[in-house]
Amino acid sequence: MTSRSAGFLLSQFVAGPACCGDRAAGYCPIMARSKQTESIESIINERVTDETEIKEINRILYGGSLGKIDIDHVATRFWHHKLNIEAYKFDCPEEQLRRPRLVRVGIIQNSIRVPTDAPVTRQMQSLHEWIGIILDAAGAANVNIVCMQEAWTMPFAFCTREKVPWCEFAESAQDGPTTNFLKPYAAKYNVVVVSPILERDSIHCDTIWNTAVVIDNHGRYMGKSRKNHIPRVGDFNESTYYMESQIGHPVFDTEFGKIAINICYGRHHPMNWLMYALNGAEIVFNPSATVDTLSETMWPIEARNAAIANSYYTCAINRVGSEQFPNEFTSGDGKSAHKTFGHFYGSSYITAPDGRRTPGLSRTREGLLIAEIDLNLCRQSRDHFGFAMTQRLDMYARKFNDACNENFSPQVITQPSDIQQN
Amino acid sequence: MTSRSAGFLLSQFVAGPACCGDRAAGYCPIMARSKQTESIESIINERVTDETEIKEINRILYGGSLGKIDIDHVATRFWHHKLNIEAYKFDCPEEQLRRPRLVRVGIIQNSIRVPTDAPVTRQMQSLHEWIGIILDAAGAANVNIVCMQEAWTMPFAFCTREKVPWCEFAESAQDGPTTNFLKPYAAKYNVVVVSPILERDSIHCDTIWNTAVVIDNHGRYMGKSRKNHIPRVGDFNESTYYMESQIGHPVFDTEFGKIAINICYGRHHPMNWLMYALNGAEIVFNPSATVDTLSETMWPIEARNAAIANSYYTCAINRVGSEQFPNEFTSGDGKSAHKTFGHFYGSSYITAPDGRRTPGLSRTREGLLIAEIDLNLCRQSRDHFGFAMTQRLDMYARKFNDACNENFSPQVITQPSDIQQN
Known part of the structure; x- marks a missing residue:
């Protein structure tokens, strides 16, 4: 196996400045070199020019147009790293008794840096170095809480179902090399770091x-x-590596708000999202790794629905680009063995408790998405829409308990017998 | 109070043929006379002409382009009624042991027909007559199951909080005038009718x-x-009229599949949707009445998320147009008293268990949306995505039960004390 055969696609990364001209940190043209669509936002921005129509599309698709935060100095400083940085602001009404609780949230979508057959240490170090640079950018933009994508220190190798060398990427949560690498960044920039690892x-x-x-x-x-729901879907058969979490739905009471992490496949499970709300979360991160053919139609829906239903902010993060592995694997779909996983489509986005959302980051390029949010909007949304108040949690607790029984009898109404009068 | 002062807006209805020219049953130009946007689909269809881009937008926004059913003969026959009819087909792989279970579902969005200060009987009869015509169209298009919008026999008068004359629209479910009116249609057209009433x-x-x-x-x-969750949101303060259902989450085992009804505000509650799934539903209707300023950004998200999370079809139905009431009312938002509710934005749509959805009906015109679906896709989606299997229902039943207790202690992790070593 030569390293060439395990090369990884840089096109979505190289495409940045080469085709963007002077559009620093802005959108690329519609079709990136990889022939992947840059984003539907880029298509719509290009084709719809009437202001009224743009406003209506933004209103219906995103809940309105968000203001932008001025981070030009950061974009300029990190331009040579070809990092796409977008920064939005969700406005929120002021209250009389509580002061605004403004927080800048940053989420990172990235690609792997070296081929997947490079030594484990080199693969991990190359990602440490790259994320270190992005954390410098987040720090310069005064981000308060930052979250990386799922299993960010490695390629998403679970499709291979091979244990070697991928299990070697697993490390101690408390004092492994990645946590130790990140601690100084957190202290230096006064930023809470959420680091999804193996x-x-x-x-x-x-x-x-x-x-x-x-x-x-x-x-x-x-x-x-820990990840509460483990997928067994085609290449996402991660059940050969790890089990479902037994440590619950912890919420972290940080200096910048109460946060929680719903990892990847957990976003398909509304009860998982709800449990974080019951534990008091104000922001829930959804670090993910998912590809276009499997999930792209669901991606804009699920984390956004969770924000609405639970009156908190959600941050959906997906990796970007393609990853090629040294050995062939099959995908449980009747197709031939192959070495690539498909296209991780990025499209990371942030949703507010009232359903407004940012545009997505690129489908093809790495990026840092920043949003300035006011945590007061969580309780305001709860007061306004009343979803928690009208939840009938006690009824569902009982009903779900019934439904777990082997002898559960679903509530089904059958057709009347023929002799019954119409 | 003259009937003029309580006139209702017909513009979205009249707009049909007047500005559509020869586009039978097709989209109107982008801005209808009411100055309401016709739909974002109409904007995008008008402005994006590149085939590749259209395909990508359809793929990412709707999960792909759906085939159409030929219902030209119906559209022609009902053209003089100015009824917008759209008909799509969701394809589904064939199986070896089960034959396809093809069902045509129809959903109706409409406006009221006479001013809201007309006699109760006249208001109700005018709607009976109009829906009778649309049921004739549905029958001619071989629809198997049809559902109307929430409280379809009346204006959505709950914003007024007045009891007179609105409580007079309430009737017996089993043998009231509306049920008796519909029974012959159901028999004549061999169609299951879902009729949301007061x-x-x-x-x-x-x-x-x-x-x-x-x-x-x-x-x-x-x-x-019955409606399981009752809103108390601005004009949607329905809690003065009726309480939360105590009759559970019944699923109706009809000859065309297992169906359930999640009425309006229940769509904000993921557990409500889930309970219908646990009882075996294959299609869940969401008859609604909701206006643009309150909920339009959530509308495309919630019923679609429910279809994905529960591996069943969902049908989201909203009324369309504006309704003006005889007496002033306030909306609990600090604004002046007024007589209109806002714009019911229609946009009814149908989602498949794999997340694909139809375009929405118009935001301004009445319509009948038909989809041919294969119920086999429900179990296929469950097998593929595994959401039910990985649901951990027993864990959530326990946790929700805990969370109901007055002494519930949320699972919160606080910052380490200052003396703890880094």
């Missing part, structure tokens, strides 16, 4: 978990959350 | 309920479902 739990039989580590803004390990 | 329950102290009646395809009363 965890090795040496205290419990060396088990592996899909985990998100939370480091507080003083650079201290705060705790961890 | 119900008067004379057996239980004359209470009023927000109810959906199901009439089977032989014209027999099959049963009823």
Whole structure:
């Protein structure tokens, strides 16, 4: 196996300045070199020019047009890194008794940096270095809480179902190399860092978990959350590596608000989202890795629905680009063996509790998406829409308990018998 | 109070043929006379002409382009009624052991027909007559199951909080004038009719309920479902008229599949949607009445998310146009008293269990949306995505039960104390 055969696609990254001309940190033209669509936003922005129509599309598709934060100095400083930075602001009415609780949230979507057959250490270090640069940008933009994509220290190798060398990427949540790498960044920039990694739990039989580590803004390990729902869908058959979390739905009470992490496939499960709300979350991150053919039609729906239903902010993060692996694997779909996973379509976005959302980041390029939010909007949305108040949690707790029983009898009404009068 | 002062807006209805020219049953130009946007689909269809771009927008926004059903003969026959009819087909892979279970679903969005200060009987009769015509169209198009909008026999008068004369629209579910009116249509066209009405329950102290009646395809009363979650949001303060349903989440095992009805505000509650799935629903109707300023940004999200999360079809139905009432009312938003509710934006749509959806009906015109679906796709989607299998229902039943307790202690991780080592 030569390293060439395991090369990875840089096109979506190289495409940045080469075709963008002087549009610093702006959108690329519609079709990137990889022949992947840049984004539907880029198509619509290009083709719809009437102001009234643009406003209506934004209103219906995104809940309105958001203001922008001025981060030009950051975009300029990091321009040579070809990093796409977008920054929006969700406005929120002022209250009399509470002051605004403004927080800048940053989410990062990126690609791997070296081929997947490079030594494990080199693969991980190359990602540490790259994310370190993006964290410098987030720090310069005064981001308060930042979250990376799922299993950000590695390629998303679970499609291979091979254990070697991928299990070697697993590390201690509390004091592994990645957590230790991030602590100084958290302290330096006064930023809470959410770091989704592959965890090795040496205290419990060396088990592996899909985990998100939370480091507080003083650079201290705060705790961890684990993936609650494990997919068994085609290449996303991760059940061969780790099990469902048994540590619940922790909410982290940070200096910048109460946050939680719903990892990847958990976004398909409305009860998972709800449980974080019941534990008090104001922002829920959804670090993910998912490809176009599997999930792209669901992507704009699920994290946004969760924000609406639970009156909190959600941040949906997906990796971007393609990853090619050294050995062939099959996908459980009757097709031939192959070495690539498909296109990770990025499109990371942030939704407010009232359903407004940012445009998505690019489908083809790496990026940092920043939103300035006011946490007061969570309670305001709850007061306005009343979804929590009208939830009837007690009824559903009982009904779900009934439905778990082997002898559960669904509530079904059948047709009247023929002799019954019309 | 003269009938002029309580006139209702016909513009969105009259606009049909006047500005559509020879586009039978097709889209109107982008801005209807009411100055309301016709739909974002109409804008995009007008402005984006490149085939590749259209395909990408359809793929990302709707999960792909759907085939159309030929209902030209119906459109022609009902053209003089100025009824917009759209008909799509969701394809579905064939199986070896089960034959396709093809069903044609029809959903109706309409406006009221006479001013809201007309006699109750006249208001109701005018709607009976109009829906009778649309049922004739649905029958001619071989629809198997049809559902009307919420409280279809009346204006959505709950904003007024007045009891007179609105409570007089309430009628018996089993043998009230509306159910009796619909039974012959159901039998004649071999169609299951879902009829959301205001119900008067004379057996239980004359209470009023927000109810959906199901009439089977032989014209027999099959049963009823009631609204499980009652809004208290601005003009949607329906809690002065009726309470939350106590009759559960019934699923109706009809000859054309297992159906359920999640009425209006229940669409904001993921657990409500889930409960219908646990009871075996394959199609869930969401008859609604909602206006642009309140909910339009959430509308394309919630019923679609429910289809994805629960692996069933959902049909979101909204009324269309504006309704003006005889007396002033306030909306609990600090604004002056007024007589109109806002714009009911229609935009009814149907979603498949894999997340694909139809374009929405018009935001301004009445219409009948038909989709040919294969119920086999429900189980296929469950097998493919595994959402039910990975649901962990037992865990959530326990956790929700805990969360109901007054002494519930949320799972919160606080920052480490300052003396703890980094």
